[in-house]
Amino acid sequence: MKKYLFLLFAGLNITCYAQNTASIVISNDSKLTISKHIYGQFAEHLGHGIYGGFWVDKSLPVAKQDRIRLDVVAALKKIKIPNLRWPGGCFADEYHWRDGIGPSAQRPRMVNTNWGGTTEDNSFGTHEFLKLCELLGCEPYIAANVGSGTVEEMSKWIEYVNSNSTSTVAQLRKQNGHPDPYKVTFWGIGNESWGCGGNMTPEFYADQFKRYASFAKNYPGAPLKKIASGPNSDDYNWTEVIMKNIPDWMMWGISLHYYTVPTGDWGHKGSATAFSEKEYFNTMVNCLKMEELVNKHSAIMDKYDPKKKVALVVDEWGVWTDVEPGTNPGFLYQQNSLRDALIAATTLNIFNNHCDRVRAAALAQTINVLQSLILTDKDKMLLTPTYHVFDMYKVHQDAKYLPIQLNSPDYTVDGKTISAINVSASQDASGKVHISLANLDIHNDITITTSLKDIKWKSVTGQILTSANITDVNTFQQPDKLHLANFTGAKKDGDKLVVIIPAKSVVTLELE
Incomplete structure (x- = not known):
């Protein structure tokens, strides 16, 4: 959901665009697989x-x-x-x-x-x-x-x-x-x-x-x-x-x-x-x-x-x-x-x-x-x-399975609204945490701040799948037009994970 802040300055209407943001809290209190x-x-x-x-x-x-x-x-x-x-x-x-x-x-x-x-x-x-x-x-x-x-x-x-x-x-x-x-x-x-x-x-x-x-x-x-x-x-x-x-x-x-x-x-x-x-x-x-x-x-x-x-x-x-x-x-x-x-x-x-x-x-x-x-x-x-x-x-x-609380911006078309972000997370037998995110908004990158309760981690890497157009496909003439790439839009900020997920993309992160 784009947020607008209207200011009146020197007789001019100025529109400031606030960045789309989401927040996630991931818990470690599940016994489910x-x-x-x-x-x-x-x-x-x-x-x-x-x-x-x-x-x-x-x-x-x-x-x-x-x-x-x-x-x-x-x-x-x-x-x-x-x-x-x-x-x-x-x-x-x-x-x-x-x-x-x-x-x-x-x-x-x-x-x-x-x-x-x-x-x-x-x-x-x-x-x-x-x-x-x-x-x-x-x-x-x-x-x-x-x-x-x-x-x-x-x-x-x-x-x-x-x-x-x-x-x-x-x-x-x-x-x-x-x-x-x-x-x-x-x-x-x-x-x-x-x-x-x-x-x-x-x-x-x-x-x-x-x-x-x-x-x-x-x-x-x-x-x-x-x-x-x-x-x-x-x-x-x-x-x-x-x-x-x-x-x-x-x-x-x-x-x-x-x-x-x-x-x-x-x-x-x-x-x-x-x-x-x-x-x-x-x-x-x-x-x-x-x-x-x-x-x-x-x-x-x-x-x-x-x-x-x-x-x-x-x-x-x-x-x-x-x-x-x-x-x-x-x-x-x-x-x-x-x-x-x-x-x-x-x-x-x-x-x-x-x-x-x-x-x-x-x-x-x-x-x-x-x-x-x-x-x-x-x-x-x-x-x-x-x-x-x-x-x-x-x-x-x-x-x-790691339970998630998600606060996502909206993606709106013709007055109809869905959540722009969806996510799931898990922890493997070696202790690595994996977070998979989908940004359904085809226009806006979204900054996601994640808190991981009772989960210790030091570094983050990831993979991304996206393309220039939502209609893009792989063909026998261009079989690798859409492919996995390294994702560098995630970082550790104190005890938080901050991710900028591009529009119309799927990202999986690995924390260890």
Whole structure:
């Protein structure tokens, strides 16, 4: 909020501009941990997310293991992705796992009715996905088919993946090349059961969950984390019914799906690259709704689960725009701008600050789909601004949460106002403190004075992500237009930390 001081001097009106300022108080009195699983990713059989993204043609001149693209693997390992959700999404509830095992040439083909009507050859199936997770060093998160599948089918999939017995199903896995069980613990019991996963009522789904979950068995070394299909956005009744009807011991978590649609209109969502300040501002208003959703769904969960045993799992989130002109509308391919980076930083700050309940999440999606980390074009690959935010924020994974009191100036457009600054902080096992800040104001630098209670520190360093324009993107012609840079706008002033954060930027500081 710009503050103006009007003075009358020698008959002249003089306007003095006071610098935008914010204040932060960071405490060290929390026993909470920011789960690394908040930084999860999502890979659905959609567009070029799997095929042409992770899983490429044998003739493509890039380093591969089988058909898994290794430069993609290296990039994701660098940001320490903790889990990867697969095979969907809407695709999960038409996917039958037996179609994706055994010799590739013998696997049946199917039509992907949800995404573009393309032919799915099932060459990327259970073993390929779990090999990818092994290469990434992340935990698999499998979404089971409840919409068009059966209890027996899901139960046998879990047995196939996790059992070390001499059962026919476990032996089949061994025959297909993996003698040891994979020990997959994260399992989604359906996906978007209110919509593409079956158009169910919450009462019907709650009964289905209990039925399916009863036959989702634990095998040695693989206690299941069963995740219920939760609400769409602000459907608070869905959460109420699920929490009321499913006992907390039966589910590890309940999902929440919310997408930031720039216009708020699903029929015309808005461009990923051509937008005005007003459109940018409205996008950030819609992004910040995540705070309200987490608060309200958590309050309902608290009523039935006061000890917070059940996690809120935001396993689909991100910005959803109109597809890039000239691309298949069913492939959901969009560019990734500085605006997207600010959405990612803001959302992750919200999750970090609600780590008592939000204990897992998944950005939609990892490659070439929606708000992706990576874009590819044949042998070319680039890292998006959103990728760089995840690179900056990886320091918060499994770190001690530090509570924050924030006093921020406003950012106002057309009479509407949001907080210009949002922030989260943590302390890692070595004692280093990390503070991540987003300045949503595209015009004004903001000076932030921070007090750190009971935290001793001597020096500060940092990284910044910003660009000249909020619409700037990385392209295959200019893949590094937006990149991380050293940040020198922070200093120690007595026992205070003083930061001048530039307009439209994301900054992560390290204090030691």
